[in-house]
Amino acid sequence: MVVSFDFGYILDVLPLLLTGLKMTVLISVTSIAVSLIIGMSGAVIRTLGIPVLSQIVVVYVDLIRNTPLLVHVFYLYFVLPALGIKLSAVAVGIIALSLWGGAFAAENFRGGTDAVPHAMIESGQALGMSTWQIVRFIMIPLGFRISFPAFSNTAVSVIKNSAYMTSIGVAELTFMAMDRIAYDFKTYEMLATIAVIYLILIWGTSYLFRIIERKLDYKTKTTKGGGINGGIIQKLKFSPRRAD
Amino acid sequence: MSTSQPKLSIRNLQKQYGTNVILRGVDIDVYAKEVIVIIGPSGSGKSTLLRCINGLETINGGEVYIDDQKIVHTPQAIQKVRQRIGMVFQSYNLFPHMTVMENLLLAPVKVQGRSKTEVLPQARILLDQVGLLDKEDSYPAQLSGGQQQRVAIARSLVMNPEVLLFDEVTSALDPERVRDVLDVMKDLAARGTTMLIVTHEMGFGRDVGDRIIFMDQGVIVEQGPPEQVFGNPQEERTRQFLRNAM
Numbered sequence: 001m002v003v004s005f006d007f008g009y010i011l012d013v014l015p016l017l018l019t020g021l022k023m024t025v026l027i028s029v030t031s032i033a034v035s036l037i038i039g040m041s042g043a044v045i046r047t048l049g050i051p052v053l054s055q056i057v058v059v060y061v062d063l064i065r066n067t068p069l070l071v072h073v074f075y076l077y078f079v080l081p082a083l084g085i086k087l088s089a090v091a092v093g094i095i096a097l098s099l100w101g102g103a104f105a106a107e108n109f110r111g112g113t114d115a116v117p118h119a120m121i122e123s124g125q126a127l128g129m130s131t132w133q134i135v136r137f138i139m140i141p142l143g144f145r146i147s148f149p150a151f152s153n154t155a156v157s158v159i160k161n162s163a164y165m166t167s168i169g170v171a172e173l174t175f176m177a178m179d180r181i182a183y184d185f186k187t188y189e190m191l192a193t194i195a196v197i198y199l200i201l202i203w204g205t206s207y208l209f210r211i212i213e214r215k216l217d218y219k220t221k222t223t224k225g226g227g228i229n230g231g232i233i234q235k236l237k238f239s240p241r242r243a244d
Numbered sequence: 245m246s247t248s249q250p251k252l253s254i255r256n257l258q259k260q261y262g263t264n265v266i267l268r269g270v271d272i273d274v275y276a277k278e279v280i281v282i283i284g285p286s287g288s289g290k291s292t293l294l295r296c297i298n299g300l301e302t303i304n305g306g307e308v309y310i311d312d313q314k315i316v317h318t319p320q321a322i323q324k325v326r327q328r329i330g331m332v333f334q335s336y337n338l339f340p341h342m343t344v345m346e347n348l349l350l351a352p353v354k355v356q357g358r359s360k361t362e363v364l365p366q367a368r369i370l371l372d373q374v375g376l377l378d379k380e381d382s383y384p385a386q387l388s389g390g391q392q393q394r395v396a397i398a399r400s401l402v403m404n405p406e407v408l409l410f411d412e413v414t415s416a417l418d419p420e421r422v423r424d425v426l427d428v429m430k431d432l433a434a435r436g437t438t439m440l441i442v443t444h445e446m447g448f449g450r451d452v453g454d455r456i457i458f459m460d461q462g463v464i465v466e467q468g469p470p471e472q473v474f475g476n477p478q479e480e481r482t483r484q485f486l487r488n489a490m
Contacts, residue, residue: 122300123337127351127403128327130319137350141341 009189013180020176021197027090027172028159031097035158038098039105039151043143044135046106047113057106064103070164072096077168093165093172097158104154112147113139145216152209159202173197249312251276251438252297252329252407258305259292259462266292268462269306274407277436281443281453281470285485289462290442294409297440298322298329310406327356330400331409334416336392338384344371344395345380348402356403363402370398374428390421394428401432408432410441426452446490450474458482 042057064072076092087095116139124134144151163174177194181187250273259267267289274280282290295301297308299315299322308315315325338347348367352358371377374394376387384392393413400408410429414422426448433439433452443449449456449470456473458466458481466479477483 119333119335119337120339123333123339125300126298126326126331126333127399128323128325128355129351130323130355133354137354138339142339145341 005192006186006189009184009186010193013184013186013190013193016180017173017176017193017197020171020173021201023090023170024159024162024172024174024201027093027097027165027170028162030094031101031158031162032155034094034098035101035105035154036151038102039107039109039154040140040144042102042106043109043113043147044139046110047139047143048131048135060099061103061106064099065107069096069100069161070167072099073164073168089165089168089170092168093162093170096165097161100161101154101158104157105151108147108150108154109143110147111150112145113143115146116142148209148213148216152206152213155209156202156206159205160198163198248275250274250309251278251311252440253309253312254293254297254306255309256306257293257296257303257308259289259296259301260304266462267296270459270462270464272457272464274438274440276406276438279433279437279439279441279452279454280457281441281449281455282457282459283443283446283449283485283489284459284465287461288459290459291411293459294331294411294440294442297409298326298331300331323355327351327403328405329407329409330403330405331411332393332396332400332413334412336384336389336396336416338392338396338399340384343381343383344376344387347384347395348380348399351399352402367398367402370401371395373431374398375424388421389417390424393417393421393425397425397428397432407438407440410439410443412442412444414443414445444489446474446486458485460485 042061045053045057073092073096076087076096077089080087120138120142121134124138129137162172165172166175166178169175173194177190181190184190252272252274254270254272254274257267257270258265270289270293272280282293284290292301296303297315299317302317310325310328315322338344339350342350345364345367348370349360349363352363352367353360368377368380371380374397376391376394376398379387379391379395384395387395397413413429414425417425422445426445429439429441429448430452441449441453451470453470455467456470457464458473458477458479460481466473466477466482472478473482474486477486
């Protein structure tokens, strides 16, 4: 079978796909931000072992991680209205992705907050800090830095998983493409184009996260570190960022 | 020795982990401006003693008083006490994600509620005192162990503590760096800082201590002025320890 590939068509539909991309970016960025908050709160709750809340976090994380995202989406979109809660498709998309990302982020960050050396916590205690101050100024910032690489994986997955929202008609990138295919039957062109758009988006995001990771990392380096990051330390040392 | 009221009073202090008894009734009075050096073999309970004073360890018996006030271990009370009793650790424990200056400012500003503009000049004076004024924007990872330990000392001092506890602060340092830290501590002693120093540096202890306490197996075996404990120890256990240590 000979496949004809119409490049001109891609240019024609590009504006349409870009509106879809905008929606993809909107729900992804919002969900990543909420995941971060859910994840960090969950991690702190579990690391501190706060009764009741800890158990709630464990159940939440297990529930989300052991069921498919698509089931969460359908549940929120089709079951909640029966219980009197009617949400827009976009809202469901953001909530589902946030809950999904939050569960994974909670595990990511727990790895980080658990890895904060006990000596750091004692050091805060010896300075008269309260538990909350130790959490706020030591455990969260240090735990965040330690677990940021793991969290960036979760964040990238949130972007990829936003394509599931096609199933409930959120006008994101995949939906726009599938919808248009139904009119024009330019399946190959369309799928190839969105694949490239996703690739650029996710590559770009990963690159951004790597930059952030490196900026965060130099502060956490120990005296024994050095190595290839030595150069970065030197460069960042004179960067404009100042404490106050 | 002064007959006035002690700054810190430790009475019959007992500590155990399960069946493992660490402190078997320790009594010490620390007077203002006094420098007490605690020596003894590993496992004798020296570090645990310091950690019981500022509540990093719970105690199983006895009391600790600061200015005649009994130290109680409720979170709020112990947080107040810790602002009055500074502690410097063997492993420095600077916050790695903060610059030297941020390390110094954190507790005075957040815990004591002082303004940054008030603390900043004091922090700079202290950094100067420990010889690291040019490092205020460095991160701990960029400093040597000895430099980090001197920052840690400045971080304790900026809280204006009434007593400072030093827990083997030179044990993790290479010999060349030890002196820088000891010099800072000598300087503090000369300024009349009240200190309890747990150390393996016998020469330093002899120089700087007003009183030497030798501990073994959770009790004070012998104590007295440095000339006596180092020069003419009364107990066989002390003599044996010093023979091996010096």
